[in-house]
Amino acid sequence: MQNLDNLESQSIFIFREARYAFKNLAMLWSMGKDSNVLLWLAKKAFCGHIPFPIIHIDTTYEFPQMLEFRSWAKEYYGFELIVKINQEAIERGISYKTHDPVTVTHELKTVALKQALEEYKWDGLITGIRRDEDGVRAKERYFSPRNQSMEWEYKNQPPEFWNLFLATLPNNGHVRIQPLLDWTELDIWLYIKRENIPIPSLYFSKDGKRYRSLGCWPITHPVASHASTIDEIIEELYHTKTSERAGRAQDHAEPNAMQKLRAKGFL
């Protein structure tokens, strides 16, 4: 089997294990490229169905093109969409104008997710994180337990091998299920190309710039690029020496920012 077939098969296997193991499952979706690969794989895993709700944590700093894509995709795939905004934080005046990126990201993403979890009581949460995105994510498991405060006990992760997953569900916590863990940024693009998966237009070069990773607009910066087709993006990635999340301010706001964010429940 080829590399992409292997990755696809393993992801589908994880999706199916997750659905069997958890009574109340949901999937996080940010409309980004990984999220769309995730949707595609879910359709494959369940033979054309998406048997759980899709959650979008809306920071209110979404690019308009992404919101457009959100409405389009909901129709196209036909899934149940739940949009969650941390209204309380916004009313408190948390914003990129007044606060640092780590605080805003924590409030509008992590806390919003916490509120959604309290409301819907999901026991399993499917995410699209990949090991190659960040050194901290590299240490993740396919099934990764979180306690009630969504904390990640990275020093005492349960053993995981031979694809024999056990749903170690902490009291009132949930398990993150991460089917894309083994994929690299390049794999994602090669798969988008092979399967012809719809993605937002912001990834393609416009006026010599394109977005390589997408987040809140005030803290997400495009990279210089002339790649306007998927083939060109693949070619570009093959030669690049900068990392994917270089344009994501919250990761670099302080040393070990990602580790601190993640220990508190960030994806």
Place this chain on the structure above:
Amino acid sequence: MNNLLPLGTKTFNIVFAGHVDHGKSTLIGRILWDTDSVPKEKKEAAIAYCQKNRIEFEYAFLLDSLLEERTQNITIDVTEVTFFYGERRFRIIDAPGHLEFLKNMISGATKADCAVLVIDSSVGIGEQTKRHAMLLALLGIKQIVVALNKFDLVHYSLQAYKILHNECIQLLEKLELPCNFVIPLSAKSGENIIKRSPHLSWYEGKPLLEALVGLEISASPENSPLRFPIQDVFRFDERRLLAGRIESGKLQCGDLIAFYPSAKKSKVKAIHHWPAESSPQVVFAGKSTAIQLEEEIFVERGEIIAHENSPPIVATDFFARIFWLGDHPLAIGAPYTFRLATQQSIARVLQIQRVIDATTLEDLQPVPMEVKKNETAEVIFRTSAPIACDLFENVQTTGRFVFADQNRIAGGGIILKALPSKPVHEIKGRSRISAAQRAKFLGHRSGVFWMTGLSGSGKTTLSNRLEQILFHRGILAYVIDGDELRGGLSKDLGFDAQDRKENIRRAAETAKTLAKSGLVVIVALISPFEEDRKNARSICEKDGILFKEIYVDAPIEICKSRDPKFLYLKASKGEIPKMTGLDSPYEPPSNCDLHLLTAQESIETCLEKLLDFIVPLVRISPDKERELGLLEDPAAEI
């Protein structure tokens, strides 16, 4: 896009294992650096971090990303990173060397096509090197490369290479592991990683990366028998679909298939993928798929689909090799959640046959009654329902399993043999009360202390006094005496070699039974033949009972002069045929656990020696003595 060739090919997974501080992370960092696989800002960040903290730049920092790892300079959890070299795409799995992180090492190593065992050349093979190597053997890793790191520290010496090479080969051979390459290198100075080193001109083999490029990528087992464990049954629409992954072999539309363990049969009507037009007629090992049956029969998750002419094994009793990761030791008789492929059941260990000491790779003696964290063992276990599986050597994915305790994986294992189910009474681990529970109840462990020696050497005297002292110290002891035995259980036996052998067998079985009940058993028996005593030892140890041989030694003349039972006198009158020491030989123990010279030392000295020997072996609660102080018999002659 010719230069993108490696992207399409299957990834080659390498696990890096070895003792802490032997330089795994540094070696990986160096590989990433030399293959230009590190993003620019990550390089800069690592350099800046070192400058800021005024420490020497370390390649390990390219990999270690958690705060704790940098400050403590150790790796905390499995890390995976991808790089390219030659025509190949590699995924490095870095498995931490720290003992307490062994589970992470296993979590990483199970995916590997090859293992690189990193050894600090200036130190040699470490304890964790052995432990890791043993696990690699257990996990079925087929290719091993030894990286003799820090070779600069042994001055690039050919002599050092020869010695280390020899030691590594010996270790790997002992574990029945292959050894593809033994490469002298230095991660820090970048020698023999990609480029050869002028300091190592005598080394004619390949540098590390060149060696790795030449190794094989594990193929999906397409040519093995079909094994398709059902993950789930979907009823999203009018179709009823059986979903799962083909773990080995291939499956085709129209195939006649059977389900195990239920032994139901059916025929494949169609294979359904999404989008519908991508649905194939045949699926191969490694592929996740969903099938529809010709006639709908009731089957559930857990069943393994196979072709009828090559079915899996269906059994409840298995002989397996396991490794234990649980904080609580594996206990005989305790219920564990058992998972194999998508099957789930309850399993209980009936018997622990071997526990291997990872530091020496020798079997622990006597065979322990439990398997502790980080130990490897061979056990017999039974599942609550029949399980469909294969021997690990035949089909890996359906030949391995995990034990879970409270929903967390506590151990993993591979199936070596399926056993015919035995009725419960024939199983040695029949009792629902474990040895540990009994020991806790009594405050001490059990054991058999076998005293051998000529008649008159002092066995009876010593054993009776010993029993009494132990009792008063809160240790429940009992003596099996030769004369008592002859007067009862062995009444029907005479004194020829055959009957003496049988007498000893009966004594050993009785001692074992009493010891299993929790007692400290003292056997006082001439037992003149080495072979019979060995047999007694094996009767006890086979069931995990502690057995110690004590030689009560006095010259025949002294024994004759003591003659407490007038046996020598009777023998001299011809009343006792084949008296040991006279007309029948006594074979002194060649390897006893305690040697008492009763002709030279007083009874009190001998007793002290016996107590010093026995008490530490059995005592678990020091307070028992005080608690039972009231039991002290004021008349006891201690």
